[in-house]
Each structure stands twice: as structure tokens, then as C-alpha cells.
Amino acid sequence: MNTLMTVLHTLLTPQDGWSAEFFLRVALSVLLLFALVIFIARAFGSRTFASFTSFDFLINVTAGSLVASAIMGKNLIGGALALLCLAGLQWLISFFSARFRPWHDLVDNPPxxxxxxxxxxxxxxxxxxxxxxxxxxxxxxxxxxxxxxxxxxxxxxxxxxxxxxxxxxxxxxxxxxxxxx
CATH class of the missing domain: 3.30.240.20 (bsu07140 like domains)
Known part of the structure; x- marks a missing residue:
């Protein structure tokens, strides 16, 4: 029972322990990344975070993972830059996909x-x-x-x-x- 409690305590305790700094870092990370996601959605278009195709779904899963990693990690800027690069890549691929059928067929499943x-x-x-x-x-x-x-x-x-x-x-x-x- 002692081992179970120790493992449970380890799982439920942040790496550096509970502190006001931890709560503030998570709260500020959420606010800043939320603002960034809204900016990206407005700047790159509504398709950026929509689930139209399997490619869009993969972009959304990757974006969610980047946001979660940035919120829980120590480096918000790295996660934010990665999210911006991902949004730019998605915009570029959808730009070419909308204009060139061979490109669309390469990155998307046909109906x-x-x-x-x-x-x-x-x-x-x-x-x-x-x-x-x-x-x-x-x-x-x-x-x-x-x-x-x-x-x-x-x-x-x-x-x-x-x-x-x-x-x-x-x-x-x-x-x-x-x-x-």
C-alpha cells in the first residue's frame, strides 16, 4: 500500500512541486497560448483548426500536442514558435492544395x-x-x-x-x- 501511495503522489505532484509560481506559469501560459491560437486562426483562416480532411485532423492533433507541451513545459516561446510554424505549413499546403489538383491528391484522401x-x-x-x-x-x-x-x-x-x-x-x-x- 505504501508503494501505491508513493507512486500516486509522484504522479499527482508537479516535477518541481506545488507552488504559486507553478500555478502562475500554467495560467499565464494558457492565456498567452489561447491568444496566440486566436491570432493564428484569424490570420491564417478558419481552416487552420478545422477538421475537413485527414491532413487537417493531423494538423489539429499536432497543434494540440504543441499547445499542451508549451503550457506544461518550461519554454513557452519554443512551443509558440513551433505552433506558428505548423500553422504556416498548414496554410502553405492548403494554399497549394486548393490550386493544384495533383498537390491536393498527394496530401489528401480522395472521396x-x-x-x-x-x-x-x-x-x-x-x-x-x-x-x-x-x-x-x-x-x-x-x-x-x-x-x-x-x-x-x-x-x-x-x-x-x-x-x-x-x-x-x-x-x-x-x-x-x-x-x-
Whole structure:
């Protein structure tokens, strides 16, 4: 029991012990980094901390880790500079991605058709690792009760599934993903 209490005490005590300086450093770090994150979001655009694609998700996870490390670490400036560099890199990559399709295809997952004209695309579903159960759950979430009425179900690059239902003759195919084989 003594060992358990010692380990628990070690886990719950800051490295340099509890002090007013520790609380002040954490509070000021949070305030300063919060201001920096707001500045970055305003300066670099709303996409900087959005989760549109798998690339954006990775940027957000990395940014969260940098903020946490900077708040709990001794060097706020290093974390702040790393966060600024990450935001700049994300802005640069999204800039090129929005302008050049090959660049976009390099850094992002393409959308994939999972259901086409009421037919499950089993081979594609296996390739992108979407189970029948997960897809059917998404269909139910969107109010679809009959797969035959689904014109297209598309796994978007951000991981969501879009469902286009109804009469095929009334649908424009302008927003369907390119076929990638």
C-alpha cells in the first residue's frame, strides 16, 4: 500500500512541486497560448483548426500536442514558435492544395463511392476498410431505410459519409468524385 501511495503522489505532484509560481506559469501560459491560437486562426483562416480532411485532423492533433507541451513545459516561446510554424505549413499546403489538383491528391484522401445506384461496392468498401455495419449505421443516421433508394453513398476525405437518395433522373452528377479505379 505504501508503494501505491508513493507512486500516486509522484504522479499527482508537479516535477518541481506545488507552488504559486507553478500555478502562475500554467495560467499565464494558457492565456498567452489561447491568444496566440486566436491570432493564428484569424490570420491564417478558419481552416487552420478545422477538421475537413485527414491532413487537417493531423494538423489539429499536432497543434494540440504543441499547445499542451508549451503550457506544461518550461519554454513557452519554443512551443509558440513551433505552433506558428505548423500553422504556416498548414496554410502553405492548403494554399497549394486548393490550386493544384495533383498537390491536393498527394496530401489528401480522395472521396470514394461506397454505394452506386443502390448497389454496395464491396470491393471498394474492403479497400477503404468500411464495414457493412458502419455504412448501414450511417445510412440510418441520415434517415435512409432502403438501400435501393440510395443513388450514391460517398466516403468523403474527412471521413464522413454523404448519401444522395431519390430519383437518379433528378440528380446532377457534377459533385460526384472522380473514379480512381
Amino acid at each position: 470514394v463511392v461506397l454505394i452506386e445506384h443502390g448497389q454496395y461496392q464491396h470491393r471498394v468498401m474492403r479497400r477503404v476498410r468500411v464495414s457493412m455495419q458502419s455504412l448501414e449505421q450511417q445510412l440510418r443516421n441520415q434517415g435512409v431505410t432502403e438501400v435501393e433508394k440510395v443513388q450514391f453513398a460517398i466516403l468523403e476525405s474527412g471521413g464522413t459519409i454523404s448519401v444522395i437518395s431519390g430519383d437518379a433522373s433528378q440528380r446532377s452528377v457534377g459533385t460526384l468524385p472522380r473514379r480512381t479505379g
